[in-house]
Amino acid sequence: MYLLNKIVGFVISPVGLAILAGGVALLCARRNHPRAALWLGWLAVIWLWFWMTPVATLMVGVPLEREFLSDGKVPKVETFPRAEAIVLLGGGMGADTNISSYAEMSASADRVWQAARLFKVGKAEKIVSTGVEARDSTLPLLKDFGIAEDNVFFLEAKNTEEEAKAVAKFGLQRVLLVTSAWHMKRARLMFEKFAPGVEVVCAPTDFEQTVFSPKSFSFKAFLPDANAFIVNSTSFHEWLGIVCYKLFR
Numbered sequence: 610m611y612l613l614n615k616i617v618g619f620v621i622s623p624v625g626l627a628i629l630a631g632g633v634a635l636l637c638a639r640r641n642h643p644r645a646a647l648w649l650g651w652l653a654v655i656w657l658w659f660w661m662t663p664v665a666t667l668m669v670g671v672p673l674e675r676e677f678l679s680d681g682k683v684p685k686v687e688t689f690p691r692a693e694a695i696v697l698l699g700g701g702m703g704a705d706t707n708i709s710s711y712a713e714m715s716a717s718a719d720r721v722w723q724a725a726r727l728f729k730v731g732k733a734e735k736i737v738s739t740g741v742e743a744r745d746s747t748l749p750l751l752k753d754f755g756i757a758e759d760n761v762f763f764l765e766a767k768n769t770e771e772e773a774k775a776v777a778k779f780g781l782q783r784v785l786l787v788t789s790a791w792h793m794k795r796a797r798l799m800f801e802k803f804a805p806g807v808e809v810v811c812a813p814t815d816f817e818q819t820v821f822s823p824k825s826f827s828f829k830a831f832l833p834d835a836n837a838f839i840v841n842s843t844s845f846h847e848w849l850g851i852v853c854y855k856l857f858r
Contacts, residue, residue, distance in 0.1 A: 621849060623660035623842050627653045660841045661833035670818030670844040674790040677813045686726045689812050693781045694762075695733045697724040698772055698788040698796060699740015702747050711749065716815075717789050721747055723814035724787045725754040732785055739764045739772040769799045777804035784808070789815035791843060795850045802854065818844065 634649035659665050679688070697720060702713065714721075724736050736756065738747045744763045751761055764775040769792075776784065788796050790813040800809045817840050 623657060623838075623845055627657040630656065658833060660845065661835075661838040662841075663830040663834060663837045665841045666818055666837050666844070667830075669848065670791065670840050673794055673844055673847055674813075674816050674819045677790050677793055677811060678816075678819065683814070683816055684812075686723070686730050686732065686812070689727065689732055689785055690783075690810060691731070692733050692783045692785045692810060693735075694779075694784050695724050695727050695736045695812075696772075696776055696781075696784045696786050697721065697736055697738045697747065698769065698786070698792070699738070699743050699747070699766070702743075702750065711753075713746070714750065718750070719815035720787055720789060721750045722754075723812065725751060725756060727785055727787070727812060728756055728760070729754070734760065736761045737764060737776065737779060737781075737784070738762070739766045739775060741765065741767060769796050770803055772796075773799040773803035776800070777807060781807055783810065785810050785812045787812050787814065789813065789817070791815070791818055791840070791847060795847050795854075798851060798854055 630649050630653035634646045634653065637643075637649060638646035678684070702715060702718060702721060724738075727733065728736055736751065738744075738751075738761060740747070743765075748758065748761060748763075752758065762779075764772065764779065766772040766775050773796075784807055786793070786796060786800065786809045793811050793813040797809060797811060800807060
């Protein structure tokens with residue numbers, strides 16, 4: 610099921626849908642349907658162009674993060690209430706390369722930093738880290754921050770649904786949920802559905818989309834941008850997950 614979800618997720622994505630439309634356009638051209646091929650070809654180009662622009666980020670990405678700001682700023686860790694544990698969702702660390710004793714960090718490593726900051730100011734006495742091989746990937750960085758291994762617990766999970774179910778079995782009543790701001794809406798939804806007995810306090814980090822401001826826009830906002838395409842593809846996946854869970858779960 611996990612692999613199937615990944616395959617379907619790729620097909621129903623900005624790149625996947627553009628490839629699908631382009632493939633159908635080629636098929637129409639071979640079947641002597643030039644008008645249909647032309648329309649589908651242009652549709653694929655326009656669709657892909659849109660998802661590569663900062664304009665798409667403003668329309669699709671920013672709404673994912675906006676509600677988690679406080680007066681337009683990222684909330685300070687001191688403002689969050691105390692909880693039984695800090696739940697650190699996986700995905701922020703890179704794979705263990707086996708050639709270094711230091712932590713390997715990916716784009717969302719801010720999650721680990723946020724969990725460490727919350728722990729350091731006394732918001733909880735333990736960190737529950739989720740994800741595949743979380744002990745090997747996340748623990749080294751937490752130890753670099755001076756957090757003892759005895760204060761960190763690990764739950765194996767492949768996706769957010771499994772993470773919520775695993776936390777529900779951990780016997781916690783209130784947690785500080787740490788994940789990237791663009792992922793928080795869907796993560797909160799998963800916990801509401803699969804961990805209904807756990808009070809979740811959102812403590813997001815890794816704000817990426819909200820850096821796009823309409824005040825700084827110019828004609829360049831309508832031009833393809835590699836960074837915008839990355840964050841927009843992520844936003845598309847998040848909104849797709851939110852809609853699907855609300856409709857089918």
